[in-house]
Amino acid sequence: TASFAGLGLSPDETFAEALSELESELSKIPDDNKSVFLEAMRRCPELVNTEHKQAFIWREDFDSKLAAERLVKYWERKYELFGPQKCFLPMNYESIKDDLIAFFTGFFVLLPKKDDFGRAIFFCDPNRHDPSLCSLESVLRAVWYVMEAACEEES
Template structure:
């Protein structure tokens, strides 16, 4: 039952344009990778439960709330948008980041069928003037999952703001771009792959607003928009609070049901004891 609710086969059919064989393959790969990433203890727990008692542990919920990856407001056409900016990532294991990516794709796929037909926009920030080092193995696993297992069609957009030219810097920037583009283009199941390099001030802002149809409030502050990571943090905290309330009332309801179920057996025991007393009196 949980497998059916966590990975509705219809989502995978839509993602594969009605191709039964491709949908079945993607669904199997999804659960193979989910078991590998979450382990047998958590792979079959609800993925969208943010109390720490679901597939995500409490530490992983905190990592998610830090904002890698994060969900931006939809575009003006209603298309869902994911931001992958590793400057927002807090120190964590590779599995933690992969699990958070599972969560984000899961809730978007469940929320809107168009994520499987029209697809989602993934903004993957490769470089800005001040940026942490690149974990190529992690980048590869994230892209491979987006291409091969999730029920979402992924349109990947690499964003680059080159640092101020310095000796040796240009070659390292080009290496980062080349390696990511080579990897992405080797994954034919990605819906599309795009590279955007800011060569003049405001260029990325125009691309995000005019070409990708993002609203001002849906464009990150670093690119000239009004979206801040605090917006996603508050959204995830609100979701966590809602999940905790639901979990509390569910536990309370289960506890009450257990007491009601136990009551008849207690009555039977009391009646039996009373019957024994009557026999003794006779």
């Protein structure tokens, strides 16, 4: 797999090589095992763009096989949590409007400050979850939204 330790490759070249390897690894996964990912590619290609794929490559330290597996699992989990109507929408008001109570309980928040390395800081207070106000699934969708928002911010 590609890595920055590779001799003479710039970061752009390294990502280009890793993206090519990722596509190769994705092609090895049977379609039945990546049906939600394929549906995302069809219904919302703007969400499954190069930047999206690079995040998985980066997370798996340029191991394209692991990145492909994680990318497919990401879409499976998103589908399980958001369902077919919202899974393929961008993370915005439309995708979370039914979960606003969970979102505003303060159960899981992105703090306004970053750590010394520019990374997002989250705060979770489980005592703020009131099952009479919102379901655990609603809370999980709100957490997903907050984490997606943090990933989209530049560090």
